[in-house]
Amino acid sequence: MARVLVVDDEPQLARLMVMNLKARKYDVDCVQDGGTALDVVATRRPDVVLLDLGLPDMDGIEVIRRLRVWSQVPVLVVSARHGSEEKIQALDAGADDYITKPFSMDELLARLGAVTRRTRAHDSADSDGAFVETEAFTVDLVAKKARRGGVNIRLTPTEWHLLEVLIRNRGRLVSQRRLLQEVWGSSYGTQTNYLRVYMAHLRRKLEADPSHPRHLITAPGMGYRFDA
Secondary structure (H helix, E strand, O other), X not given: OOEEEEEOOOHHHHHHHHHHHHHOOOEEEEEOOHHHHHHHHHHHOOOEEEEXXXXXXXXXXXXXXXXXXXXXXXEEEEEOOOOHHHHHHHHHHOOOEEEEOOOOHHHXXXXXXXXXXXXXXXXXXXXXXXXEEOOXXXXXXXXXEEEEOOEEEOOOHHHHHHHHHHHHOOOOOEEHHHHHHHHOOHHHOOOHHHHHHHHHHHHHHHOOOOOXXXXXXXXXXXXXXXXX
């Protein structure tokens, strides 16, 4: 079963999450601050991090930024911040999903399950059409390697999954709804802001000119297409 790291300084909520996760056979570690969380990710190698943003020693968004320098562990933000700007900041920093407090435990477990399934899905990708080479970058979906200008490019698990769906449908327009449902799950069919954020990430990381992309193409109001 997957190992989960809970990072939250509200003792009652943290205990509730740990209790429910353990009841469902997850292995769980729990810490109360960002510095300890970074250490635990390095030493315990969790499969998923449940991260509060209002931590006593540093903002959770800073924790995500520091993690993304060296780790691609999926991060599910669990926060009382409801504003769309905070959500976009967390996603832009490298979070994989965002759930606001208060929440139902069933919703948390469903989101956690979706994150772990996405990770397993691109971990088990087969080799059929999984290697792409353009004049600017190469992508190997099986080896989870992207290179641009001879330099390895770090992609988060969600970025990998989004890129994989587009590459396996190369040359064909993939609707916004289909992308959202395949990458984030059936309940995300209208969250188009997720797509805008992650497509911007992929373009910055892969395209030679992100403002004029040649490979990650937008069809306004419709969807996205990968052209090799």
